[in-house]
Amino acid sequence: MHDEEAWRSMGSFSPDPHITASPSAVETQSTSSEEMVPSSPSPPPPPRVYKPCFVCNDKSSGYHYGVSSCEGCKGFFRRSIQKNMVYTCHRDKNCIINKVTRNRCQYCRLQKCFEVGMSKEAVRNDRNKKKKEVKEEGSPDSYELSPQLEELITKVSKAHQETFPSLCQLGKYTTNSSADHRVQLDLGLWDKFSELATKCIIKIVEFAKRLPGFTGLSIADQITLLKAACLDILMLRICTRYTPEQDTMTFSDGLTLNRTQMHNAGFGPLTDLVFAFAGQLLPLEMDDTETGLLSAICLICGDRMDLEEPEKVDKLQEPLLEALRLYARRRRPSQPYMFPRMLMKITDLRGISTKGAERAITLKMEIPGPMPPLIREMLENPEMFEDDSSQPGPHPKGSKGGGLSPPSSAYPWCLMLCNAPAGCMLPLCPILLPGQGGGRLGPAFLG
Template sequence: MLSPVSSTAVETQSTSSEEMVPSSPSPPPPPRVYKPCFVCNDKSSGYHYGVSSCEGCKGFFRRSIQKNMVYTCHRDKNCQINKVTRNRCQYCRLQKCFEVGMSKEAVRNDRNKKKKEVKEEAVGDSYELTPELEELIQKVSKAHQETFPSLCQLGKYTTNSSADHRVQLDLGLWDKFSELATKCIIKIVEFAKRLPGFTSLSIADQITLLKAACLDILMLRICTRYTPEQDTMTFSDGLTLNRTQMHNAGFGPLTDLVFAFAGQLLPLEMDDTETGLLSAICLICGDRMDLEEPEKVDKLQEPLLEALKIYARRRRPNKPYMFPRMLMKITDLRGISTKGAERAITLKMEIPGPMPPLIQEMLENPEMFEDDVSQPPAATEPPHAADSPGGDHSPEETP
């Protein structure tokens, strides 16, 4: 019979012996399996804003709520949303997000939480540019200036063609305008290819972004060449047209809207760098339809937004509201571009021949960009030569 002492000793020995024997590691817990994305049925990455969803739908919903996006369905507001079709109709995708239970408040609460975390850092912020943002600003500014000379660099010339009264279409002015617009589109493609990171996107996404934003950037560019004293706009070869001539050159019912937008740009006093950055932000936008990798596009846009914000506030320390006002112009540009595309449809019935190929393709088919985006950027030329429609045009030449 064992005494209590010897019994304890045996227990201690037994315990000690067990501790010395290495135990086999416990198997890892099985990976957590989520239900498929409630919105598109793709593989879910977890519960986001109240429902099981994939990264794509999570990001789409967050961007839509944070940016107060308003989408339009071009069909019957009942589009099928799945992994393949989810990027085709943003309106129906957002409605599906709401239908399955995604919460607006969850997005706002998440955003407020992040704001609270960085509040202390934001106090007294001097808006210092990091070396990376400095380099980005320089590259974007250079890309803009080398593909679009500023007004002060141009030798202006005018024409008397239909300068005093509006007509449906002045064919001479239309021919000249369509020639210049074609050259401007080529320069916008070149500008895009010079933007850091743009050519790292898939060819399909490069084409999608260019097709979606080309008209926006074209309108922004011509509106920065507005001279309010004469109520004129100047093209890249120096041709300067008044409001009546712009109407007769093909702008038609769009004319007053474009001139009003140009007038609204004046108080912003944007320089070439800000115009270039705003153009880049307009182009590199993850909310465009049919993108393969919208999240990647958004990541490219983020430093551009930060660069414009800091640059604008450093340039105008006492006007912090200028940066959001600049961003609001993108919404205005999209509205003008939509009406511009509508105008192109009626214009095709007014011109005697076909629409110039590059303009036609920009408005309807993205294939025309495929060859352009796959080529390396053109060699740098002086702005006044690179963007001119032809070296043999004299100032006296009229459309």
């Protein structure tokens, strides 16, 4: 870095135009500084080129812990050894590790590090050496997390992982249905997609309920946040299961669809936008913890319309932002720009969600029956679908967040969010709790 700055400063140096140098002075200068004006016409030595990373085959930054490796695998191995991490493979302990898949299975990645010759002892020696040195500003050790933030990160990461299996945990399967050409809508694919999307929404609600502080918000605010962010999180989740080599995306049951099939399943004109976003996520190399934290930040956001207590929501979001900032910086000490880049993806996700709401209007005309209720509530304002299932007449009082009762259009969310042990506090809530007869869907969704 210092060499580069020195070269830049020399290159930008401008001599005084009023001073005329004599030929002898020029000759003296050219022979006294071989770096600036080489006396020999021989070319400079070529830059040192390292073999690709032995672990993931990405571009190597040098030899670390005994082998040629990239910064990512170097840091992963160091953290794993220093913290005595114990990982689990959810498949057959033979996951393929490359620069695209390396964050999907930590167990197999660590085993690959050992197989190619990375040394535990080299990590220990390196750590002991650093203890004797003064901590430098910007080093990973300077981004210490408080016990409270460590606990928050653990809870959010666990909530994400237990409601969203990683790609290496899934047994992929494909279908030949309309795989080669785009059509307006493949009803078979739509039926399958709508079934899986409904299950994904339920998992997102489960994820939300496990976030510290979320269930402490009013039911109305929980519903407002979920309705506003559910499509954002759904898109983020599915885009992390993008496989660029095959240009496919994989759902939670393992169903893997190519770009054409995603279009025909109902994405329509939204398809290429979603795939482009998935491609933009790849360079960030987000792990499960970062994806979970970013999802939580998407959800718990005080700028959503119709919130009863936006300040309370903002206060819940603050530690999530700090946790992601410190975690991302500690994980990538030489890449301070990663945290703001991750946050920028929230803006992209909101843009996709806006397009998704527009797509819902045309999709309603293409499907033969009513839109599944949870998808309907996720995609749009209920007024778009009044002729499907909404009851005539005005919404209940307080439907815009000003009263105790959520709007009638939010009843599917209530079914999943209500945890009242002894009766619902919302006068107009339609949920019948266990022991009160139970609703048609109530007992299945009560947490």
